[in-house]
Amino acid sequence: xxxxxxxxxxxxxxxxxxxxxxxxxxxxxxxxxxxxxxxxxxxxxxxxxxxxxxxxxxxxxxxxxxxxxxxxxxxxxxxxxxxxxxxxxxxxxxxxxxxxxxxxxxxxxxxxxxxxxxxxxxxxxxxxxxxxxxxxxxxxxxxxxxxxxxxxxxxxxxxxxxxxxxxxxxxxxxxxxxxxxxxxxxxxxxxxxxxxxxxxxxxxxxxxxxxxxxxxxxxxxxxxxxxxxxxxxxxxxxxxxxxxxxxxxxxxxxxxxxxxxxxxxxxxxxxxxxxxxxxxxxxxxxxxxxxxxxxxxxxxxxxxxxxxxxxxxxxxxxxxxxxxxxxxxx
Numbered sequence: 489x490x491x492x493x494x495x496x497x498x499x500x501x502x503x504x505x506x507x508x509x510x511x512x513x514x515x516x517x518x519x520x521x522x523x524x525x526x527x528x529x530x531x532x533x534x535x536x537x538x539x540x541x542x543x544x545x546x547x548x549x550x551x552x553x554x555x556x557x558x559x560x561x562x563x564x565x566x567x568x569x570x571x572x573x574x575x576x577x578x579x580x581x582x583x584x585x586x587x588x589x590x591x592x593x594x595x596x597x598x599x600x601x602x603x604x605x606x607x608x609x610x611x612x613x614x615x616x617x618x619x620x621x622x623x624x625x626x627x628x629x630x631x632x633x634x635x636x637x638x639x640x641x642x643x644x645x646x647x648x649x650x651x652x653x654x655x656x657x658x659x660x661x662x663x664x665x666x667x668x669x670x671x672x673x674x675x676x677x678x679x680x681x682x683x684x685x686x687x688x689x690x691x692x693x694x695x696x697x698x699x700x701x702x703x704x705x706x707x708x709x710x711x712x713x714x715x716x717x718x719x720x721x722x723x724x725x726x727x728x729x730x731x732x733x734x735x736x737x738x739x740x741x742x743x744x745x746x747x748x749x750x751x752x753x754x755x756x757x758x759x760x761x762x763x764x765x766x767x768x769x770x771x772x773x774x775x776x777x778x779x780x781x782x783x784x785x786x787x788x789x790x791x792x793x794x795x796x797x798x799x800x801x802x803x804x805x806x807x808x809x810x811x812x813x814x815x816x817x818x
Contacts (some may be wrong), residue, residue, distance in 0.1 A: 507589035532559025603636035663712025702783035746803035
């Protein structure tokens with residue numbers, strides 16, 4: 489993000505930059521954050537922007553004002569950094585963190601993946617004040633950054649890409665014996681209700697003891713790397729993942745319904761050419777169940793207050809089950 493840094497330094501040339509933080513492909517975000525000091529206003533500013541693609545507009549930057557006391561505290565912590573360089577990156581291009589500072593004319597550059605290394609533990613204090621001042625939706629990023637410091641990194645590592653041939657390698661390389669036994673039972677009882685490949689990912693819905701769980705399997709055929717995630721409470725490779733992989737290997741497909749959200753004020757042209765759709769599990773208790781890209785499920789009303797349908801069916805089974813159910817509710 490060197491190009492971004494140069495443009496920001498030019499745009500805010502009257503302010504002094506304290507540090508820059510770039511989170512590249514970090515939980516699907518490309519987040520650029522910087523702390524600047526305005527001598528004129530005697531205030532510190534956190535400026536941040538989620539970069540989408542290669543284009544960005546500095547005018548869309550979000551800004552949070554810090555008091556002089558809090559900003560000065562961050563600077564004092566920053567001055568305690570003794571190592572000027574640290575490269576603790578791995579071969580993957582995911583969850584890359586780049587931290588740079590030129591405090592007191594001393595150039596500091598740290599690079600690592602996912603978690604703050606223990607030899608840079610002081611960054612945890614800096615990031616605490618940084619993310620605590622930002623909107624709540626970014627607090628989960630801070631929790632992940634300090635996971636190695638808090639010995640909770642195991643909660644995240646199983647969701648990271650790892651070398652595993654999804655279609656050929658033995659499953660006991662990933663799953664314990666007890667999980668395999670439970671996973672076999674889950675598979676034989678046909679608990680995998682939906683399973684569909686969409687681009688490079690498999691999305692699945694599995695029936696569990698306490699409801700429905702979402703399993704997402706990403707596979708890179710070139711590098712033979714796999715990423716697994718499940719919405720169940722179990723914080724490691726679970727039986728639901730096992731049952732889904734077994735279904736994938738047996739070339740099973742149980743397609744989701746596809747629905748499109750109908751905007752109330754959209755004209756006919758936009759309705760016709762809107763390409764975005766949601767995976768749908770059907771209708772339960774008069775509400776439509778939508779699967780969001782992060783794997784979470786939302787139960788929403790089918791009709792608005794004026795009794796107009798808020799969803800239209802894009803794809804369904806030959807019996808038109810979903811369309812019929814929507815009409816029944818109308």
